[in-house]
Amino acid sequence: MPSPYLVLVFLLTVCVSLATWLQPHYLAWGGSRTGDGGLLATLLGESRRLFAAQFFFKADAYFHSGFYPTIFDNQIVEKELHMSEESEAARTPRPPEAEARTTQWSPGEDYGFLGSPKDWLDRFSRNFFPSRHTHLEQKSEAREILPWLRLSTWLDPHRVESYTVAAFWLRTRLGRPELAAQLLHEGWRANPDSYEILLALGRIDEENRHDPVRAHNLYALALRKWHRQQDGNAEPDLYTYRELLGHLVLVDEKQGDWAEAVQYLTLLKKISPNPAAIQRQIDEARAKLTPAPGPAPGPP
Amino acid sequence: MNAVWPIATVVVKELYRRKDFYVLFVLTALITLLMGSVTFFHDDRIARYLKELCLLLIWVSTLVIAITATARQLPAEREQRTILPLLAKPVSRGEVVVGKFLGCWLACGVALVVFYLFFGVVSATREHAWPLTNYFQALWLQWCMLAIVVAMSLAGSLVFAAPSSNATIVFLVASAILLVGRHLNTVALTLPEPAQTLVYALYFALPHLELFDLRDLLVHDWAPIAWWAWAAATLYALAYTWVFLLVAWLSFRRRPLV
Amino acid sequence: MDPILNIDNLRVEYRNRELGQGVTVALADLSLRVNAGEVFGFLGPNGAGKTTTIQVLLGFVQPTRGSAQLFGVDVREPTARQRLGYLPELTYYYKFLSAEELLRFYARLFRLARGEAERRIDAILKLVELESARRRPIKTYSKGMQQRVGLAQALINNPDLLILDEPTSGLDPLGRMKVREIIDRLRGEGKTVFFSSHELGEVETACDRVAILHQGQLKVVGPVAALVREHQASLEQVFLRMIGYPPTPTPA
Numbered sequence: 001m002p003s004p005y006l007v008l009v010f011l012l013t014v015c016v017s018l019a020t021w022l023q024p025h026y027l028a029w030g031g032s033r034t035g036d037g038g039l040l041a042t043l044l045g046e047s048r049r050l051f052a053a054q055f056f057f058k059a060d061a062y063f064h065s066g067f068y069p070t071i072f073d074n075q076i077v078e079k080e081l082h083m084s085e086e087s088e089a090a091r092t093p094r095p096p097e098a099e100a101r102t103t104q105w106s107p108g109e110d111y112g113f114l115g116s117p118k119d120w121l122d123r124f125s126r127n128f129f130p131s132r133h134t135h136l137e138q139k140s141e142a143r144e145i146l147p148w149l150r151l152s153t154w155l156d157p158h159r160v161e162s163y164t165v166a167a168f169w170l171r172t173r174l175g176r177p178e179l180a181a182q183l184l185h186e187g188w189r190a191n192p193d194s195y196e197i198l199l200a201l202g203r204i205d206e207e208n209r210h211d212p213v214r215a216h217n218l219y220a221l222a223l224r225k226w227h228r229q230q231d232g233n234a235e236p237d238l239y240t241y242r243e244l245l246g247h248l249v250l251v252d253e254k255q256g257d258w259a260e261a262v263q264y265l266t267l268l269k270k271i272s273p274n275p276a277a278i279q280r281q282i283d284e285a286r287a288k289l290t291p292a293p294g295p296a297p298g299p300p
Numbered sequence: 301m302n303a304v305w306p307i308a309t310v311v312v313k314e315l316y317r318r319k320d321f322y323v324l325f326v327l328t329a330l331i332t333l334l335m336g337s338v339t340f341f342h343d344d345r346i347a348r349y350l351k352e353l354c355l356l357l358i359w360v361s362t363l364v365i366a367i368t369a370t371a372r373q374l375p376a377e378r379e380q381r382t383i384l385p386l387l388a389k390p391v392s393r394g395e396v397v398v399g400k401f402l403g404c405w406l407a408c409g410v411a412l413v414v415f416y417l418f419f420g421v422v423s424a425t426r427e428h429a430w431p432l433t434n435y436f437q438a439l440w441l442q443w444c445m446l447a448i449v450v451a452m453s454l455a456g457s458l459v460f461a462a463p464s465s466n467a468t469i470v471f472l473v474a475s476a477i478l479l480v481g482r483h484l485n486t487v488a489l490t491l492p493e494p495a496q497t498l499v500y501a502l503y504f505a506l507p508h509l510e511l512f513d514l515r516d517l518l519v520h521d522w523a524p525i526a527w528w529a530w531a532a533a534t535l536y537a538l539a540y541t542w543v544f545l546l547v548a549w550l551s552f553r554r555r556p557l558v
Numbered sequence: 559m560d561p562i563l564n565i566d567n568l569r570v571e572y573r574n575r576e577l578g579q580g581v582t583v584a585l586a587d588l589s590l591r592v593n594a595g596e597v598f599g600f601l602g603p604n605g606a607g608k609t610t611t612i613q614v615l616l617g618f619v620q621p622t623r624g625s626a627q628l629f630g631v632d633v634r635e636p637t638a639r640q641r642l643g644y645l646p647e648l649t650y651y652y653k654f655l656s657a658e659e660l661l662r663f664y665a666r667l668f669r670l671a672r673g674e675a676e677r678r679i680d681a682i683l684k685l686v687e688l689e690s691a692r693r694r695p696i697k698t699y700s701k702g703m704q705q706r707v708g709l710a711q712a713l714i715n716n717p718d719l720l721i722l723d724e725p726t727s728g729l730d731p732l733g734r735m736k737v738r739e740i741i742d743r744l745r746g747e748g749k750t751v752f753f754s755s756h757e758l759g760e761v762e763t764a765c766d767r768v769a770i771l772h773q774g775q776l777k778v779v780g781p782v783a784a785l786v787r788e789h790q791a792s793l794e795q796v797f798l799r800m801i802g803y804p805p806t807p808t809p810a
Binding site for chain 2: 613616617618619620636637638639640642644646648650651652654655659663664666667668669708711721
């Protein structure tokens with residue numbers, strides 16, 4: 001009977017040998033980890049997408065300081081979130097559908113998704129959890145939603161919304177456009193066909209870096225990708241399409257390219273709920289396109 | 301009720317000479333510090349996710365401590381027969397039930413204070429604030445909730461044969477109440493009769509442990525709750541605690557010990 | 559003189575767990591009185607009902623019928639046990655406490671004043687020779703030491719009545735000697751001792767009166783000397799006769 005220490009040494013040797021032999025195979029093997037990476041993702045398998053979705057909604061709950069519906073509450077609230085919409089409203093012309101999305105949880109309503117109390121216990125219990133609709137007010141509070149969005153991107157790198165929403169908050173409330181760009185590039189690598197990420201990147205160039213040329217190129221590329229993916233769809237993503245056209249018009253106007261602006265405005269008019277307003281914009285652009293009669297330029 | 305306090309102090313001594321509390325505290329601290337070491341977007345002032353995680357661990361840990369410690373009290377006394385020399389003294393069975401309850405509840409209170417101190421320190425390192433009123437209200441109400449859970453476990457230990465089955469059942473019931481208790485009225489309204497009446501009756505009958513959960517208010521820096529609501533919740537906990545203690549006493553008072 | 563321990567028509571029945579098995583009678587209309595200052599031996603073979611009687615006296619088991627009083631108080635009242643000391647057959651103590659802590663705990667249950675409690679703890683630990691180990695957890699004690707803790711806790715309130723359930727059956731020689739010493743001392747102090755035992759020799763030398771119980775029924779009760787004289791036999795022979803041993807041969 002060999003000594004137990006000898007057996008232990010033998011077993012340890014076998015373990016180390018196996019580990020060194022398996023290591024190159026492990027590195028060579030792509031498997032389902034390709035592109036997703038990360039220990040967490042490998043451990044959680046496909047369920048990581050559920051966690052990613054959950055963390056994304058968690059970020060929205062943080063945006064509302066904990067006031068958030070559960071599966072039991074009135075489901076009038078769309079699961080599409082308005083974390084990134086509130087501040088955007090001030091900057092971008094919004095389609096009415098988008099406005100509707102933010103008004104469903106009206107801050108003016110006392111009870112929001114909870115509805116009026118059903119009984120005394122329900123009324124009493126509302127003292128003990130956030131039961132008023134609020135949004136993160138202070139600039140510094142905005143950072144609180146970021147961990148959940150970051151976790152969401154780690155767990156599901158193909159969840160484009162997590163990148164765009166996180167980038168929005170980094171860029172607008174926290175004033176860190178470079179970090180936002182870095183995150184969006186990471187998202188772009190995992191989702192090379194995402195027109196949403198290109199739109200978000202374009203906005204950084206347009207609004208933070210003040211580089212309309214680069215922004216225009218990104219928007220144009222995004223528009224091509226949009227057409228490639230959405231043309232022929234029964235319900236195309238018109239919200240992003242409108243945003244893309246709107247920003248293209250803006251950068252064209254900044255660059256003085258009125259002819260192209262007219263082209264995009266014409267496209268925008270077709271899908272706009274308020275075509276008369278767009279027509280007025282087209283007329284204004286056309287007026288700038290036609291040079292006003294004046295003295296002929298002299299020789300240099 | 302002169303025997304209540306000595307019995308309670310022995311229970312507290314027992315619980316703090318066991319390793320359960322220390323293991324759970326170290327685990328909570330480790331996980332919190334590990335998560336705190338992760339920086340998101342190079343910003344070390346992000347606090348709320350860490351507060352939420354820490355509070356979740358505190359809730360789970362204290363529930364585990366309260367339930368497992370209480371569930372074994374009376375069965376262990378009977379199994380190891382320490383109940384015999386105890387009841388051979390001028391001690392009533394009611395005093396034993398209340399003493400066991402008080403001991404477990406006090407031990408949970410001490411554990412809660414330690415956990416919340418840790419929480420306060422973690423939170424202060426990020427937010428540089430000590431909202432003491434909020435902490436006090438949250439700690440107190442959680443302690444009140446644990447009073448109900450401890451009394452429930454004690455009553456359960458006289459109903460269910462094995463402490464492990466009692467602990468599992470109480471843990472599941474407490475978790476279920478915490479998760480869906482608040483929504484049973486909503487669920488009831490979607491059901492046909494007589495299920496609607498039954499579920500609504502259950503909604504009013506069960507102890508709403510979620511009333512004592514101020515975690516979201518604490519995490520998101522809401523103002524302290526109204527003091528009248530705090531006092532009413534305390535009375536609510538007191539009432540349910542006595543209900544379960546009464547059940548435990550009724551079940552224990554004539555039970556043969558051997 | 560009022561008896562210290564008074565049992566009147568006590569009947570204890572246990573419902574059998576198996577369906578249709580009815581009930582088992584553990585005690586059948588037992589009546590017994592123990593007077594102050596007596597050392598009373600409670601004898602009987604295994605299953606005779608000795609432990610059940612003690613359990614009723616201590617409130618562990620509810621009687622089906624009849625009553626029992628200690629110091630004139632119904633045994634269901636906790637106050638009946640205020641002047642009582644009880645030594646169980648085996649050691650059942652909180653092993654995470656030290657002997658000192660355990661005794662302090664029991665002293666508090668008897669509502670002894672702090673100073674008085676500390677004095678008694680010191681004296682009793684000295685008596686049972688556990689002084690040097692008083693601060694060590696009981697779980698670290700040897701079996702003999704744990705049994706002596708049992709003796710100590712039974713005496714913490716300076717009881718007027720000491721109930722000992724098979725007091726010497728599990729004790730080491732030192733423990734046995736201590737029990738004998740304590741019984742003698744209590745007798746000298748005019749205290750009452752009620753103990754069940756198998757050790758007939760010990761009972762014969764220690765007890766003033768004995769009762770013999772068999773199958774839940776009281777067979778005989780009286781002073782040891784009177785029983786021996788009346789039956790013209792040793793206590794052991796009296797005991798065997800009372801429990802029907804050897805069995806009477808049935809006529810062919």
